[in-house]
Ligand SMILES: O=C(CO)[C@H](O)[C@H](O)COP(=O)(O)O
């Protein structure tokens with residue numbers, strides 16, 4: 001029997017002028033986590049939001065805030081995001097020359113650490129820190145923008161990560177980018193158990209139907 005799958009809508013595709021209502025709509029629709037994409041214009045070409053927005057979200061939701069840092073030198077901001085109310089902080093291995101130290105810094109704040117892999121990054125890059133993290137985020141698009149097409153080969157990393165994680169049944173493997181009812185089954189079959197979806201959820205008026213269609217697509221896997 002496969003592990004239960006959690007849905008983490010990405011607010012990247014939400015209406016930022018109505019963020020509280022947008023979060024409430026996906027909460028009512030059954031979202032498990034709220035995925036927050038932080039971009040700095042350096043590590044990725046786009047710029048989004050920072051700790052003040054996370055602090056504002058913290059005041060309007062009890063759902064776990066899953067903060068995905070797509071920023072250069074993330075060590076500078078870990079404490080700020082932790083203080084703002086993040087439940088999880090995920091850093092990119094490509095942005096962390098001292099990855100183990102960065103993971104320890106996240107853990108020291110009381111926040112659950114995660115590591116993310118770009119599509120071109122081999123899974124071996126996180127092999128020796130798997131026991132130190134709570135989550136591995138496998139990017140299924142190149143980071144920086146919502147609404148891009150899913151890259152199918154990226155999910156081939158997931159069975160390797162699961163194998164290396166051994167009996168770490170609690171390790172979350174999250175996929176992020178281009179997830180919709182047609183691609184979610186590929187990720188879940190490979191072993192993903194957290195699905196981030198931005199445009200496939202916030203791009204539709206009926207959020208319950210949007211989440212429901214993804215869950216229905218994976219129901220029999
Ligand atoms: O990290 C991200 C982009 O870098 C986003 O979380 C991701 O792209 C979600 O958007 P979509 O589901 O529309 O692809």
Ligand SMILES: [Fe+2]
Nearest residue numbers: 010037068176
């Ligand atoms: Fe993301």
